[in-house]
Amino acid sequence: MRIAVLGLNHGYTFASEALKMKGLTLVAVAGNDQLAMNRSKELGVTHYQDYKQLIDENELDGVIITLPNRLHKEAVFYCADRGIHCLVEKPIADEIEQGKEMVSYCQEKQVKLLVGHHRRFSSQMKQLKTLLDEGIIGDLIGVNMVWVLAKDRPYFEAEWRINAGGGPLLINGIHDIDNLRYVTGLDIESVYAIGKNNIRGNKVEDSVSAVLEASNGATVNYYLSDGIPSPWSYEFNLKENAKYHFYDEDCYYFFGTKGSLAFPSFRLFTYADDAYGWEHPLVKSNFSTMEKLDPIVAELTHFIKVLKGVEEPLVTGQEGVKTLEVLEAMRRSLVEKRRVELNEGSSVKG
Ligand SMILES: NC(=O)c1ccc[n+]([C@@H]2O[C@H](COP(=O)([O-])OP(=O)(O)OC[C@H]3O[C@@H](n4cnc5c(N)ncnc54)[C@H](O)[C@@H]3O)[C@@H](O)[C@H]2O)c1
Secondary structure: OOOEEEEEOHHHHHHHHHHHHHOOOEEEEOOOHHHHHHHHHHHHHEEEHHHHHHHHHHHEEEEEEOHHHHHHHHHHHHHOOOEEEEEEOOOOOOOHHHHHHHHHHHHOOOEEEEOOOHHHHOHHHHHHHHHHOOOOOOEEEEEEEEEEEEEOOHHHHHHHHHOOOOOOOHHHHHHHHHHHHHHHHOOOOEEEEEEEEEOOOOOOOOOOEEEEEEEEOOOEEEEEOOOOOOOOHOOEEEEOOOOOOOOOOEEEEEEEOOEEEEOOEEEEEEEEOOOOOOOOOEEEEEOOOOOOOOOOHHHHHHHHHHHOOOOOOOOOHHHHHHHHHHHHHHHHHHHHOOOOOOOHHOOOOO
């Protein structure tokens, strides 16, 4: 299979992994800044400033699009017109309507579209989904999710990160919300989110408290902040990315009619046999977790299988749109300071 990577910041991980994979040729990479040029030299791969020229001048089976979000739709359409299958990074697009247009266009052109919610390829996430699907805690009643850490100060030197749309909700929260949708299989029907900027005082949220209501009636508490020193976040607790320090802590808790499950420790608390109620001791069990695979590598391996026609995209364009819809509803809720139903329609701007 012959592929190209468009964008070489986050895309650099894909490009370097692609070079190590059997049955895959990384034909070229694109990027229009100095870092991209340096990285393509280091990788020893043909570099293009103009990603459209790259597509026009090479025979490709698939393309990995890690360009800024505003270019996702344009790049997917350009590939679809030429019958090239796409892995497009999350969020699928800047706006829900664009995402929907990408889905229909790829269907019309019979091109496969995989959206880069790579945590769905995590072995720990898959194990969590299996346990919840098997009903290990009974019917799901509630969830508590936390994503709290402190980003370094230079991160906020980029202007877009201190203005509307550049906050942690869309950049980081989208991962937790997609995880939630994936492991529970539930749709989110309404959200209420309060955003605050009390830590840095920028024109964008630095912390969010949200309550989400799912299609089975389960409710979810979600707290997110990128300005508080804390060990509780997916990044710090799952040990999937060597870039982050590891803390042996939990970031998600699932509460059901039969028991409660913490993630990623997989500590399960239930009552034994016929016992039930607070006068009985809870029984604590642990599940040995599977091998911790790099989800980016697993995602890339899946994409090759999609290109070969032996697998269908695990994260479809429709799934990418549904996750984006929840995030847009949360953003709308914190701007308009009210509960938002997911079926209300048009998205908030700014
Ligand atoms: N799945 C994840 O965990 C994850 C993590 C980081 C980023 N992302 C996603 O990846 C995408 C890229 O994010 P990033 O942080 O790498 O962005 P970035 O802005 O740091 O880098 C963008 C890259 O695209 C190139 N580029 C920009 N405009 C171009 C153009 N017109 N022609 C050719 N090249 C162009 C730049 O040279 C650069 O290499 C975003 O959609 C982001 O949400 C996903």
